[in-house]
Amino acid sequence: MSPTTAMYVAQAIHGLAYGMLLFLVASGLTMIFGMMGILNLAHASFFMLSGYFCYTVITVTGNFWLALLIAPVAAGICGLLVERFLLRKVHAQGHLAELLLTVGIMLVILEAVKVGWGTESMMIKMPNGLDGLISVANMTYPIYRLFVIGLSLVVLGIMALILYKTRLGMIVRAAVSDADMVSALGINTPLVFMLVFGFGTWLAGVAGVVAAPLLTVFPGMADQIGMDAFVVVVVGGFGSLIGAFFVALFLGELNAYGIQFIPRLAPVLMFAFMAIVLAFKPMGFFGERE
Amino acid sequence: MRNNLSRWIYWVVGLVILAIYPQVVGIYYTNVFVGFAIFGLYAVTLNLLLGYMGVLSFGHAMFFGAGAYSTALALTHIQGFPLLPALLVGGLAGAMLALILCPLLVRVSGTAFAMLTLAFGQLIFVIALKYREVTGGEDGVGGYPIPSFNIPGVVSIDMTDQINFYYFAVTVIIVCLWLLWFYTKTPFGSLVVGVRDNAMRIDYLGFKLPQTKAVNLIVSGCFAGIAGAIYALFQNLVSTLGVLDIGTSFAPILMAYIGGLGSFFGPIVGSAILHLLEDVTFRITEQIELVNGLVFILVVLFAPMGIVGLLRQAKAKWFHKEKVS
Numbered sequence: 001m002s003p004t005t006a007m008y009v010a011q012a013i014h015g016l017a018y019g020m021l022l023f024l025v026a027s028g029l030t031m032i033f034g035m036m037g038i039l040n041l042a043h044a045s046f047f048m049l050s051g052y053f054c055y056t057v058i059t060v061t062g063n064f065w066l067a068l069l070i071a072p073v074a075a076g077i078c079g080l081l082v083e084r085f086l087l088r089k090v091h092a093q094g095h096l097a098e099l100l101l102t103v104g105i106m107l108v109i110l111e112a113v114k115v116g117w118g119t120e121s122m123m124i125k126m127p128n129g130l131d132g133l134i135s136v137a138n139m140t141y142p143i144y145r146l147f148v149i150g151l152s153l154v155v156l157g158i159m160a161l162i163l164y165k166t167r168l169g170m171i172v173r174a175a176v177s178d179a180d181m182v183s184a185l186g187i188n189t190p191l192v193f194m195l196v197f198g199f200g201t202w203l204a205g206v207a208g209v210v211a212a213p214l215l216t217v218f219p220g221m222a223d224q225i226g227m228d229a230f231v232v233v234v235v236g237g238f239g240s241l242i243g244a245f246f247v248a249l250f251l252g253e254l255n256a257y258g259i260q261f262i263p264r265l266a267p268v269l270m271f272a273f274m275a276i277v278l279a280f281k282p283m284g285f286f287g288e289r290e
Numbered sequence: 291m292r293n294n295l296s297r298w299i300y301w302v303v304g305l306v307i308l309a310i311y312p313q314v315v316g317i318y319y320t321n322v323f324v325g326f327a328i329f330g331l332y333a334v335t336l337n338l339l340l341g342y343m344g345v346l347s348f349g350h351a352m353f354f355g356a357g358a359y360s361t362a363l364a365l366t367h368i369q370g371f372p373l374l375p376a377l378l379v380g381g382l383a384g385a386m387l388a389l390i391l392c393p394l395l396v397r398v399s400g401t402a403f404a405m406l407t408l409a410f411g412q413l414i415f416v417i418a419l420k421y422r423e424v425t426g427g428e429d430g431v432g433g434y435p436i437p438s439f440n441i442p443g444v445v446s447i448d449m450t451d452q453i454n455f456y457y458f459a460v461t462v463i464i465v466c467l468w469l470l471w472f473y474t475k476t477p478f479g480s481l482v483v484g485v486r487d488n489a490m491r492i493d494y495l496g497f498k499l500p501q502t503k504a505v506n507l508i509v510s511g512c513f514a515g516i517a518g519a520i521y522a523l524f525q526n527l528v529s530t531l532g533v534l535d536i537g538t539s540f541a542p543i544l545m546a547y548i549g550g551l552g553s554f555f556g557p558i559v560g561s562a563i564l565h566l567l568e569d570v571t572f573r574i575t576e577q578i579e580l581v582n583g584l585v586f587i588l589v590v591l592f593a594p595m596g597i598v599g600l601l602r603q604a605k606a607k608w609f610h611k612e613k614v615s
Binding site: 033039086089090093095096097099100101103104105106107108110111112114115227230231234238264265267268271272274275278279282283 | 346394397398400401402404405406408409410412413416417420540543544547577579580582583584586587590591594
């Protein structure tokens with residue numbers, strides 16, 4: 001392979017890794033939206049919070065794998081509590097109140113993190129065995145990013161299995177398309193909402209831990225991925241997992257090649273893309289409602 | 291008649307308080323007041339969309355920032371640019387931006403509107419951050435001359451004097467607020483409320499829905515631009531992180547919600563509360579945003595109609611003979 005082709009391929013894998021991370025974050029966001037009608041602006045904050053949990057677990061135990069296990073669960077529990085004790089209370093007041101409540105939660109998490117851990121960015125060492133380079137066909141590539149892709153695929157597979165092969169998944173899919181009807185059938189939808197919210201934040205938490213060694217842990221670590229996840233959800237269509245998947249991968253590539261060819265405008269590309277799509281398809285590519 | 295008289299008394303007392311305020315409290319609180327008044331106007335323009343038209347603008351900072359930047363750039367690059375045109379340039383920039391975006395924005399509502407405004411707000415933020423040659427990037431544009439208030443042959447007031455600037459800014463803001471108040475009371479203002487309550491019926495009644503939305507957007511953008519222009523004159527520094535970032539978009543939403551969405555003056559009350567709160571918190575802790583966030587959560591949980599809503603409820607409870615509007 002010539003060096004130029006190798007560079008393009010490397011960039012493509014870069015984009016794939018980012019796209020997969022993006023999908024982990026966006027899938028939770030879009031499920032929560034589809035089910036509860038809440039655009040959870042605090043979603044990316046759980047991504048960041050999980051990064052900090054990961055840092056703490058690593059400082060205490062020195063083990064990345066333990067952090068990968070504990071930190072997302074801790075973030076997920078925070079999500080559960082937020083849903084149970086805050087969001088549920090304002091559910092009756094309509095979407096605006098819920099949206100604004102998540103803004104408040106976002107601010108509080110961001111500032112609480114600054115108080116608890118400080119504002120400096122903290123390095124997280126990649127786990128042994130994943131910190132090297134792999135060389136295939138005349139090109140070298142960091143193993144860790146391949147690990148990111150692999151892990152995301154595993155999580156994605158588990159999620160697909162639960163959603164499409166279990167009774168719980170069936171209820172969740174039904175609730176995404178019509179929560180009132182599911183409730184009328186005698187299913188405890190508030191409990192389902194809470195579990196899905198917790199699961200969504202757990203997914204964001206997994207992404208946060210996996211991204212921590214790449215991004216380093218700092219209060220603004222979720223800024224880009226959070227924004228991009230909104231773009232994914234909006235463009236893919238609110239509540240559509242398939243849409244989120246394709247758009248996340250596309251945006252990952254757009255981001256990777258954008259940085260390579262027009263570095264100055266790369267951050268703009270996402271929003272320009274979203275504006276164009278919304279102008280012609282206000283419901284997004286796979287969405288059925290606004 | 292009595293009602294009319296008492297209204298006049300309120301007005302006169304209010305104006306007298308505003309007039310003697312800087313003499314009483316000193317320069318620091320004079321500046322705090324100007325900051326509050328600027329954000330009060332800015333939050334009212336957001337409420338034109340949120341409270342009156344029922345759409346949430348998540349990128350309102352783009353109008354504010356457009357106004358602030360164009361005023362700052364005009365003052366930097368054009369020698370001897372006068373004061374009032376500087377304000378108008380800001381308003382015009384906000385209105386132009388709204389005009390450019392409205393073909394897209396009027397097509398959507400609800401969450402899509404919020405996301406689209408968020409996207410454009412971020413778009414403009416990133417562009418301003420990256421095009422350093424024009425906007426100065428993170429450092430921003432600063433140190434431009436602040437023109438005097440000049441009526442040739444009559445008067446020339448130095449605006450670098452903070453007390454003078456207070457009077458100027460407060461006058462402009464009161465005039466703007468009066469215009470906006472008037473605007474919401476016109477038949478067109480009622481039409482906008484109609485769009486919020488039942489867009490389809492407004493459509494069936496033969497009113498032009500997209501055009502109505504567009505005009506309201508442009509008015510909102512224009513006055514947000516003027517608020518930005520006053521900010522630029524007040525701070526003598528305009529930077530992306532100060533006028534275009536997402537915090538600047540969230541601030542008026544917070545203010546409008548805390549004050550109360552259902553009323554014209556709610557956002558101003560919200561701005562006052564947030565500025566006071568900020569001032570008090572700053573003496574105790576540096577975590578202003580943390581306190582803001584907590585207050586916000588508490589307001590959403592316990593006072594969904596905002597402070598003005600709470601007051602109305604209290605009034606209805608204790609003076610139940612008075613009519614609740």
